[in-house]
Amino acid sequence: MTVRKITEYPNDVLGKVGEPITKFDAELEALTADMFETMYDAEGVGLAAQQIGLSLRLFVMDCEDVKLVAANPEIVDTEGEQSGPEGCLSLGKVPAVLARAEKVRLRAQNLKGEWFEREAEGYAARCFLHETDHCNGKLFVEYLPKMRREMVIKRFKKEKKWG
Numbered sequence: 001m002t003v004r005k006i007t008e009y010p011n012d013v014l015g016k017v018g019e020p021i022t023k024f025d026a027e028l029e030a031l032t033a034d035m036f037e038t039m040y041d042a043e044g045v046g047l048a049a050q051q052i053g054l055s056l057r058l059f060v061m062d063c064e065d066v067k068l069v070a071a072n073p074e075i076v077d078t079e080g081e082q083s084g085p086e087g088c089l090s091l092g093k094v095p096a097v098l099a100r101a102e103k104v105r106l107r108a109q110n111l112k113g114e115w116f117e118r119e120a121e122g123y124a125a126r127c128f129l130h131e132t133d134h135c136n137g138k139l140f141v142e143y144l145p146k147m148r149r150e151m152v153i154k155r156f157k158k159e160k161k162w163g
């Protein structure tokens, strides 16, 4: 297992819709092992392939009681609303308050290529949405009003400069 370099904003790969995963083999398993390692090293709760520079529809997460690999993820159902801080490893984890659905149902394929559905609430539901967005080339700051979006980016750049 290898800790990969995290792709940071701004980078083209973060804005591209990922390619579907079609091969469920040892290579994919090794890649997701690296993704977990990279995520734990950065003390994150989720990591999408885009964040290690790969334009693929793939993410890993370990958030509250939900630990999984999701290939070709899609959100099939959402319910309610929650408001809370959200951050992204590609933006130095600078937090911003963002409204998201409270309950989310995810559909994806596991490492064997089998389709599954999983429901989560609260923080784990937020993670489903955040990581699935990455696979679609979308960053959480895109939901923020312009001023708040610019504030997050400015703080990230400043911390990067001094960090």
Ligand SMILES: [Zn+2]
Pocket: 087, 088, 089, 090, 130, 134
């Ligand atoms: Zn992120």
